[in-house]
Amino acid sequence: MDLDPPIPKYQTSDPTSFAYKSARERWPAIITGAIDDVTRSVSALPGDAEDAVAEGKRIISSLGSLKYELQHDRALVEIGDDGQADVGLYNDELAARGRESGGGVVKWHGVEWLYGECYLYRRIGVLFSTARTAAWKGYDPFARQKMDTFRSSRNAVLELATRYREIIAQIKGSEDHRHLLAAGDESDEAEAEKTLFVEMAEICLWGNATDLSLLTTLTYEDIQKLQGSQARRESEKNVIVNDLGKAFDVLKRAEREGHQNRRVDIVLDNAGFELFVDLVLAGYLVAVGLATEVVLHPKSMPWFVSDVVPGDFAALLDAMRDPATFYASSETESKGLTEQQESDIKFLFEDWKNLHEDGKLILRPNRFWTHAGSFWRMPKIAPEVLEDLRESELVVFKGDLNYRKLTGDATWQPTTPFTDAIGPLGPGSGLRVLALRTCKADVVVGLPNGKDEEIRAMEGGGGDSGARKWAWSGKWAVVQFSDGKGTT
Numbered sequence: 001m002d003l004d005p006p007i008p009k010y011q012t013s014d015p016t017s018f019a020y021k022s023a024r025e026r027w028p029a030i031i032t033g034a035i036d037d038v039t040r041s042v043s044a045l046p047g048d049a050e051d052a053v054a055e056g057k058r059i060i061s062s063l064g065s066l067k068y069e070l071q072h073d074r075a076l077v078e079i080g081d082d083g084q085a086d087v088g089l090y091n092d093e094l095a096a097r098g099r100e101s102g103g104g105v106v107k108w109h110g111v112e113w114l115y116g117e118c119y120l121y122r123r124i125g126v127l128f129s130t131a132r133t134a135a136w137k138g139y140d141p142f143a144r145q146k147m148d149t150f151r152s153s154r155n156a157v158l159e160l161a162t163r164y165r166e167i168i169a170q171i172k173g174s175e176d177h178r179h180l181l182a183a184g185d186e187s188d189e190a191e192a193e194k195t196l197f198v199e200m201a202e203i204c205l206w207g208n209a210t211d212l213s214l215l216t217t218l219t220y221e222d223i224q225k226l227q228g229s230q231a232r233r234e235s236e237k238n239v240i241v242n243d244l245g246k247a248f249d250v251l252k253r254a255e256r257e258g259h260q261n262r263r264v265d266i267v268l269d270n271a272g273f274e275l276f277v278d279l280v281l282a283g284y285l286v287a288v289g290l291a292t293e294v295v296l297h298p299k300s301m302p303w304f305v306s307d308v309v310p311g312d313f314a315a316l317l318d319a320m321r322d323p324a325t326f327y328a329s330s331e332t333e334s335k336g337l338t339e340q341q342e343s344d345i346k347f348l349f350e351d352w353k354n355l356h357e358d359g360k361l362i363l364r365p366n367r368f369w370t371h372a373g374s375f376w377r378m379p380k381i382a383p384e385v386l387e388d389l390r391e392s393e394l395v396v397f398k399g400d401l402n403y404r405k406l407t408g409d410a411t412w413q414p415t416t417p418f419t420d421a422i423g424p425l426g427p428g429s430g431l432r433v434l435a436l437r438t439c440k441a442d443v444v445v446g447l448p449n450g451k452d453e454e455i456r457a458m459e460g461g462g463g464d465s466g467a468r469k470w471a472w473s474g475k476w477a478v479v480q481f482s483d484g485k486g487t488t
C-alpha cells in the first residue's frame with residue numbers, strides 16, 4: 001500500500017464512482033454466473049463421480065456464501081491457504097487495511113475498489129486451487145463464457161482473417177520488390193507502414209471493448225476495410241489521446257539501428273476476440289519486421305471474468321485448427337463456412353502455430369499479474385518482472401484493469417501527465433510503456449485541459465452529477481506512451 005500513489009483511490013463507498021455500481025450490481029451478477037456455470041458442469045458429471053459431485057456442490061455453496069457476504073456488506077475475511085505466495089500478500093494487506101480503518105475490519109461496500117475487486121477473484125480462485133477432485137482442480141468457471149463470446153464474434157473474426165492473410169501476402173510481396181524501389185518511394189513506404197501499424201493497433205485497441213454489443217458493431221464495421229473505412233474514422237474520434245505514432249517511431253528506429261532482438265511484450269487482457277486481435281497485431285509486427293519476437297503475459301488464474309489464462313490461448317488455437325467444427329457448434333450462427341473462410345482461418349492458425357513453435361510468440365505467465373496491488377509496486381514486489389520487461393523495445397498494456405493498475409486506480413486530476421501517473425514505470429524505469437485502453441472505469445489521465453469537462457457535458461457524460469460517467473462504457477479510449485528508456 002505504501003508503494004502506491006500517495007493520493008486517494010477510488011472506493012466502493014463513493015456513490016459517484018463506478019466502483020459503487022460495480023460492487024453492488026456487477027459483482028453479485030458475476031458470482032451468479034459462476035454458480036450457474038458450476039451447476040451446469042456438476043450436472044454433466046457421470047453418475048458414478050460421487051466425490052466430484054459432492055465437491056461441486058460444496059463449491060456452489062461457497063460461492064453462494066461469498067455472494068451473501070458481499071450483498072450484506074460483511075467483512076472481508078482471510079483467504080484460505082492454497083500454497084501460493086500471494087495469499088500471504090493478500091491477507092497481510094487485508095489486515096493492514098483493517099488496522100488503518102480503525103475498526104479492525106474492511107467491508108465490501110467500503111473498500112478500495114482495486115483491492116476489493118482483485119480480492120473477489122482471488123476468493124473465487126482459491127475454491128478451485130484447493131479442490132481435491134480432478135473435475136474441479138484448476139477449473140475455470142468463466143471458460144465457457146469466454147469461448148461463447150469468441151464464437152459470437154464470428155463475423156469480425158472472418159473479416160479480419162481475410163485481411164490478415166492479404167496483409168501478410170502484401171508484406172511478403174513488398175519484401176520481394178523492395179530492391180526495385182526508387183529513393184523517393186522509400187519515404188512513401190515508411191508512411192504507408194506507419195498507417196498500417198496505427199490501424200492494426202487500433203483494431204487491437206477496440207478489441208478491448210468487450211461489451212459484446214459494442215464489440216460486434218464496432219469491430220464488424222471497423223474491420224471491413226482497414227484503410228479508409230468511414231466507420232474506423234468514426235471510432236478514431238473517440239480515441240481522446242493517441243500516441244501510436246510515437247510507439248511506431250521507437251519500433252522503426254530499433255529496426256533501422258539493426259537491433260538483433262526487437263522484442264515487443266503484450267500484457268494481455270481478455271480472451272476470445274480480444275486475444276484474437278492481439279495475435280493479429282503480434283503476427284503483423286513480426287511479419288513486417290517491427291518485432292523479432294512477441295512475449296504475451298496471461299493471468300495465472302480465472303480473473304475479471306474474461307481475462308486470458310494459458311488455457312484460453314490453447315483453446316483459441318484449437319478452435320482455429322478446425323474452424324468448421326468450432327462454428328458448427330454455434331447456436332447463434334448456423335451458416336457453414338465457405339471454403340475460402342475456412343482456408344483463411346487455417347492460414348492464421350498455421351502462421352501463429354509456426355511463430356509459437358519458432359519461439360517468436362511466447363506465453364509467459366507470472367503471478368504478479370494477479371496480485372491485488374497496482375503496478376507501482378512492481379520494482380519492489382516483482383523486480384524480476386521489471387528486469388524482464390526492460391529487455392523489451394515496447395510493453396503494451398491492454399485494457400482497463402491494466403490501466404487502473406498502471407495509474408494505481410487513484411483519483412488523479414485528468415490532466416496529470418501519463419508519465420507521472422505511472423510512477424516507477426515512467427521516466428527512468430527502463431521500460432517503454434504503451435497503454436491501449438478503452439475506458440471502463442473512472443481513472444483517466446493525460447487529457448488536454450478542458451477535455452474531461454467537454455465530454456462530461458455530452459449526453460450520458462455525467463454532467464454535473466460529480467460522476468465521470470463517460471469513462472465507464474468503453475465508448476472512449478486513450479492510447480498513451482511513456483519512454484522510460486529515454487531521458488524524457
Ligand code: F6P
Pocket residue numbers: 022026117208210269270304398399400401402404440441
Ligand atoms: O466494470 C468494471 C470492470 O470490472 C473494471 O473493474 C475493470 O477495470 C473492467 O471492468 C474490466 O475491463 P478490462 O477487461 O478492459 O480490463
Ligand code: MG
Pocket residue numbers: 269270304306307399401
Ligand atoms: Mg479483462
